Amino acid sequence: MELENKQITIKREYDLMSTIDYKETIPNNVNLSGDRRLQRALEKWQPAFLNWWDELGPEASANHEIFLRTAIDVSPKGWAHFDMVKMPEYRWGIFLAAEEEERKIGFGQHKGENAWQEVPGEYRSELRRLIVTQGDTEPASVEQQRLLGLTCPSLYDLRSLFQINVEEGRHLWAMVYLLHAYFGRDGREEAEEMLMRHAGDEDKPRILEAFNVPTKDWLSFFMFTFFQDRDGKFQLSSLAESGFDPLSRSCRFMLTEEAHHMFVGENGLGRVVLRSAQLSADNDTLEIQKYGGIPLPMIQKWMNFHFSICLDLFGQEKSTNAANFYTMGLKGRYMENKIDDDHLLENDSFLIPEFENGKVMMNEVSALTSINERLRNDYRDDCQRGVDRWNKIISEAGIEYSLTLPHTAFNRNIGTFRNMYFTPEGKPISKEEFENQRNTWMPSAADREFVMSLMVPVTNPGEMAGWLTAPSRGIHGKDIDYEYVRLH
DSSP states (O other): OHHHHHHHHHHHHHHHHHHOOHHHHSOBSSOGGGOHHHHHHHHHHHHHHHHHHHHHSSTTOTTOEEEEEEOOSSSHHHHTEEEEEOGGGOOOOBOOOOOOTTOBOOSGGGTTSBOBSSOOGGGHHHHHHHHHHHHHHHHHHHHHTTTGGGGOSOHHHHHHHHHHHHHHHHHHHHHHHHHHHHSHHHHHHHHHHTTTOOTTOSSSOOSSGGGGSOOOSHHHHHHIIIIIHHHHHHHHHHHTTOSBHHHHHHHHHHHHHHHHHHHHHHHHHHHHHHHHHHHHHHHTOSOOGGGTOOOHHHHHHHHHHHHHHHHHTTOOSSOHHHHHHHHHTSSOOTTGGGSOSOSOOTTOEEEEEEEETTEEEEEEEETTTTHHHHHHHHHHHHHHHHHHHHHHHHHHTTOOOOOOOOOTTTTOOSSTTTTOOBOTTOOBOOHHHHHHHHHHHSOOHHHHHHHHHTOOOOOSTTOOOTTSOOOSSOSTTOOTTSOOEEOO
16 A cells, blocks of 8 residues: 555656646756656755755845846847846756857867767766866855845845846756766766855865855955956856867856856946045045045955955966866867967967066966966956956046056965965065065955945945945846835
């Protein structure tokens, strides 16, 4: 009788599965409804994901109605579908960019061969490692930012935070789909583990150290979305070159969403810089704390910290792993197809920084082993363009002050400059000197306490906290004073 009841239960569950509209509950373009095995795997994983979201997602936000953009397909109209949505009801979809007919691998020893539609057996573990590392960053950033909504500077900014949170959740779904669809039991176990690791957890931290640092204030959030999400842009762009086509297509679609995250950072910091410059000009001083602003030198400290920890995310300057990933055709360079070389790099060289005779020197090494450094240089150039725009804001306000990116060697914990000490200008110094000057170059406890004192929630439509200016325009044609988040 017990066996019979169990069989009936299984049949009911199977019948229920067969009636689910997967296009509706999990928007996708991967024919999810046609793959029973994958359905069962994702249905098992989804409750764990929702439990994780409830426990470690945005605090006290479950009942908020938010003006969110939801991707329901890859077309321009479907990609940007706007509506008032509660985050637990958000439809985390699985999307791959449109398939390129007869796509070829563009680099490495398989250059010119057809892109792989299945995992090549000889590269299975390497591919899984790349997908897991990328996937692990997505829930990590949600965990880091989970309390920020309690201190939002405006409803406009609160909505931006929540939009990023749900998209990071969707990016996790994208990587989990790849693990479930292409890596069997190992993939399912890795997908489960991504919900077991937590940002800052002493026993099971996130894989990359920069994703274990809590984001407690909105200045840090804007820095995170400018610097860390920009790292995401370059990592995703490199993976989008992959010879494994499902990974390439997943990352190409993720990049369309990542652009918004970087906009939030650059726009947010631009508004902070503008307010600080205005207050400095009005009061003829950079010391604007008593006027409710964040001093430009304090913003510089936050930049020094965030930029330096992001440089570590690219890995070692000389990396055999990076060389192998490239040669295997798994991970390319940024804008690979626009680089004018043979895309094999067996006989090419590249300049990397090394410390010799008390100086940082540029030395020529194999281009294959310096893939990480090339990507780091591309990243720095991209960051500099944002800094240039902020400096223009400062200059136009009549303030003689410039923000600068610190030297590549400053505050590094990975690579050539690990356990070495430099000023933000790149001058080598002793550990003692560095520690004595640490609070001059990076946020001190007092700095963080002051910035936190400004984090008072502003939740009336159209109103802004006093330490940043209003954005120049609203979202998707709405006015600045639109109620982007309905608080309940």
